[in-house]
Amino acid sequence: MTREKLQELPKDEIIEILLAVLDILKQQAEKIAELESRLNQNSKNSSKPPSSDGFNKPQSLRERSMKKPGGQKGHKGNGLKIEREPDNVIEVQPIECPECTQGLINQPMFHSNTKYVYDVEIKVVLNKYEIQETICPNCGVTVVGQPPEDCKGTINYSSMIRALSIVMTNYGNVSIDKTHKILNDLLGVPISSGTVKNIQSQFAQKTVSTIEEIKQKLHESPVLNVDETGARVAGSTQWMHVVSNSKYTLVSVHKKRGKEGSEASGVLTGYTGTLVHDCWKPYFGFDECKHALCCAHLLRELNALIEKGFAWAMDMKALLLEMKSVVERYKSNEKEALSRYYREKFQVRYAQIINNAKATTPISETRKKSKAENLIKRLEEYYTEIILFSIDFDVPFDNNQAERDIRNLKVKQKVSGCFRTEDGAKEYTNTASVIGTAVKCKQSVLNIVNGLFNGLKFDFI
Numbered sequence: 001m002t003r004e005k006l007q008e009l010p011k012d013e014i015i016e017i018l019l020a021v022l023d024i025l026k027q028q029a030e031k032i033a034e035l036e037s038r039l040n041q042n043s044k045n046s047s048k049p050p051s052s053d054g055f056n057k058p059q060s061l062r063e064r065s066m067k068k069p070g071g072q073k074g075h076k077g078n079g080l081k082i083e084r085e086p087d088n089v090i091e092v093q094p095i096e097c098p099e100c101t102q103g104l105i106n107q108p109m110f111h112s113n114t115k116y117v118y119d120v121e122i123k124v125v126l127n128k129y130e131i132q133e134t135i136c137p138n139c140g141v142t143v144v145g146q147p148p149e150d151c152k153g154t155i156n157y158s159s160m161i162r163a164l165s166i167v168m169t170n171y172g173n174v175s176i177d178k179t180h181k182i183l184n185d186l187l188g189v190p191i192s193s194g195t196v197k198n199i200q201s202q203f204a205q206k207t208v209s210t211i212e213e214i215k216q217k218l219h220e221s222p223v224l225n226v227d228e229t230g231a232r233v234a235g236s237t238q239w240m241h242v243v244s245n246s247k248y249t250l251v252s253v254h255k256k257r258g259k260e261g262s263e264a265s266g267v268l269t270g271y272t273g274t275l276v277h278d279c280w281k282p283y284f285g286f287d288e289c290k291h292a293l294c295c296a297h298l299l300r301e302l303n304a305l306i307e308k309g310f311a312w313a314m315d316m317k318a319l320l321l322e323m324k325s326v327v328e329r330y331k332s333n334e335k336e337a338l339s340r341y342y343r344e345k346f347q348v349r350y351a352q353i354i355n356n357a358k359a360t361t362p363i364s365e366t367r368k369k370s371k372a373e374n375l376i377k378r379l380e381e382y383y384t385e386i387i388l389f390s391i392d393f394d395v396p397f398d399n400n401q402a403e404r405d406i407r408n409l410k411v412k413q414k415v416s417g418c419f420r421t422e423d424g425a426k427e428y429t430n431t432a433s434v435i436g437t438a439v440k441c442k443q444s445v446l447n448i449v450n451g452l453f454n455g456l457k458f459d460f461i
Contacts, residue, residue, distance in 0.1 A: 037308075037371075040307070122186065131144060132144075133145065155190075157195070159454050161183070162199045164446065165179055165183065165199050166203050167446050169200060170412075171435050173408065173415045177193050179193075180193045180195070180196050197424075200431070202453075203427075203449065204426070207431065207433070210452065211433055214437055215265070218243055218244070218245065218250055219270075222273045223394050224244070224267070224273060225242075225243075225244050225245065225399050225405075226244075227241075227402035228240065228241045228261065231253070232419065233418065233419045233422055238422075238425065239253070239254055239256065241254060241261055241262055241264070243267045243402075246401065247441060249432070251406070251432045251433050270288060273290070274291070274392065275289050275291050276294065277291070277292075278293070278297045278399055290385075292385055292388040293385045293386050295397050295398055296398035297398075298320065299320060299321075302314075302317045302375070310372060311360070312357040315353045316350075316353050316379065319346065319350060319353060322346075323390050324389075326338065327389060327393065337393070350383065354376065408436070412428070435448075
């Protein structure tokens with residue numbers, strides 16, 4: 001519309017046009033702000049993983065201390081220890097004096113220092129089984145000798161080689177194709193990628209009884225960490241669910257992300273302890289247990305609001321970190337609960353910050369609430385679940401345990417891509433559960449896997 005036409009319009013019509021333009025500009029400004037907010041998201045102010053940060057690494061959520069790097073004064077060292085007798089003892093004697101070149105071979109020697117060098121000798125043994133048969137002199141029946149269980153085909157692989165392939169693919173996250181190439185190069189063992197895949201299926205079947213024991217131990221645990229993440233399985237998105245604590249890990253796969261998928265693990269139905277999670281609504285469907293929310297997630301959301309200038313978010317962040325610090329100090333002094341002074345102090349400050357947040361946060365004019373409004377509502381509604389770590393010292397401040405236990409899956413996906421079949425995904429979750437539990441129990445993953453291949457039962461449960 002030209003200036004001349006605008007000048008011909010009535011005043012009321014011009015006002016309506018201006019109001020419409022202002023409304024459009026407001027909507028565009030809100031959209032731009034939302035898009036800028038998405039662009040500025042990173043692992044510090046959202047739930048995005050650190051790997052998505054690229055080269056612009058954000059500052060850690062941890063508050064910077066004034067301590068120097070490394071062990072602190074008075075810290076008891078924990079260097080590597082030699083836990084076996086050396087196979088060879090080699091004396092290193094000086095040959096000549098570096099100053100005057102005088103020979104020192106026949107001079108008296110005194111022990112000065114001891115150093116160790118770990119080495120490895122790779123030796124592949126090929127065992128040939130010649131199956132013999134004979135005729136029973138009593139009844140005339142032909143009897144054939146029975147080779148070991150792992151000697152079924154013409155070409156076979158020992159439990160140790162099979163265990164090594166499991167460790168490489170499921171613990172080291174090496175692809176199946178590269179695993180068969182490495183075994184060829186490293187050991188000179190002619191093994192195909194198809195055989196490596198079959199070995200994974202064989203091992204998954206060996207884990208069934210161990211998985212059931214892990215489920216039972218987790219169901220009896222007073223505190224559990226839970227989380228879930230998406231994965232491509234057979235061409236569609238399915239969900240990997242993790243239930244864990246400091247000693248046991250259980251990973252399962254299901255087509256649903258919600259309560260149905262979580263229940264399928266066989267642990268949470270009827271659970272009566274405390275469930276630590278990131279406030280994903282379906283977890284509250286398990287109403288026989290207590291709930292604790294991950295404060296690390298809250299800190300990230302508070303950081304996002306701090307960047308937008310919300311002063312109350314800085315106050316809430318400071319309060320949560322102070323509560324964490326006080327709880328850690330009480331734990332280090334072997335106390336089981338906070339004093340009445342701290343409980344009342346934290347409760348009053350929490351309420352003051354919520355009231356201040358309500359008073360200073362703009363109210364949305366539409367049904368869609370802002371992130372600040374949603375966070376305020378969550379902080380108020382789930383107060384008990386948020387501060388539970390300060391009431392029950394067995395409850396952690398965050399849900400990092402579950403996130404660590406599920407992180408290996410994301411690495412696996414980056415290396416190997418998707419799971420081509422549902423059976424392959426289930427085999428991976430069973431193996432990941434056993435390996436994760438073995439690591440937490442400080443057991444050799446290779447020995448655990450090799451033992452299960454041989455039908456042994458390890459007492460790491």
